[in-house]
Amino acid sequence: MHINSHFAVGVILASILHHFYSFSLLEFFFILTFSFICDFDVFFAKYAINHNHRMLISHSIIPGFLILVFGIIINWPVLAFSGAAYSIHIIIDTFDWGTNFFYFQKKQVGLKLLITKEELENLPEYLSKFKKAESFFDAKYYSSRISLGIEVTLFILMMVFIIIFAFEFVLISLFYFLGLYFHLSRHFMLKKFEA
Numbered sequence: 001m002h003i004n005s006h007f008a009v010g011v012i013l014a015s016i017l018h019h020f021y022s023f024s025l026l027e028f029f030f031i032l033t034f035s036f037i038c039d040f041d042v043f044f045a046k047y048a049i050n051h052n053h054r055m056l057i058s059h060s061i062i063p064g065f066l067i068l069v070f071g072i073i074i075n076w077p078v079l080a081f082s083g084a085a086y087s088i089h090i091i092i093d094t095f096d097w098g099t100n101f102f103y104f105q106k107k108q109v110g111l112k113l114l115i116t117k118e119e120l121e122n123l124p125e126y127l128s129k130f131k132k133a134e135s136f137f138d139a140k141y142y143s144s145r146i147s148l149g150i151e152v153t154l155f156i157l158m159m160v161f162i163i164i165f166a167f168e169f170v171l172i173s174l175f176y177f178l179g180l181y182f183h184l185s186r187h188f189m190l191k192k193f194e195a
Contacts, residue, residue: 010035
């Protein structure tokens with residue numbers, strides 16, 4: 001799932017929790033940030049197996065679990081909820097391409113709904129059909145009506161939940177469009193490159 005969708009999930013979670021905890025702007029933003037921050041591990045993909053950032057420890061359940069436990073130990077609900085937001089990101093990522101969920105087994109686990117078993121087993125062959133390997137994954141994502149439907153649904157839910165439960169923070173939702181712009185510009189750049 002794209003970073004803007006994880007952002008939307010973070011807004012939904014933080015908005016619901018805000019209804020019960022009355023967070024400050026900083027606390028709300030803290031929880032929200034943990035819902036998408038692990039996607040910045042893409043900058044360290046060169047250190048990952050097959051240059052796949054989802055194989056790094058940052059895309060395993062370990063960091064989110066440790067943050068959640070530490071938040072509980074020091075009795076700071078904001079940190080515990082941040083760990084939960086991080087963990088939700090990792091769980092969601094198991095649905096599209098999978099993640100190195102437990103880290104130590106060094107393989108991606110999950111439903112991997114955007115790639116067939118045959119494509120996964122013969123990935124080099126499929127990647128060789130593209131000038132850039134990431135174009136394969138980009139094309140699969142944007143040709144999936146389910147992926148696009150989930151993105152639209154999460155955006156709508158994000159707006160509904162922040163308006164109902166955290167209206168004072170509604171301007172935060174504008175940051176969603178930064179993530180959307182990043183992914184769409186990358187998508188069109190790859191399409192142009194492949195053409």
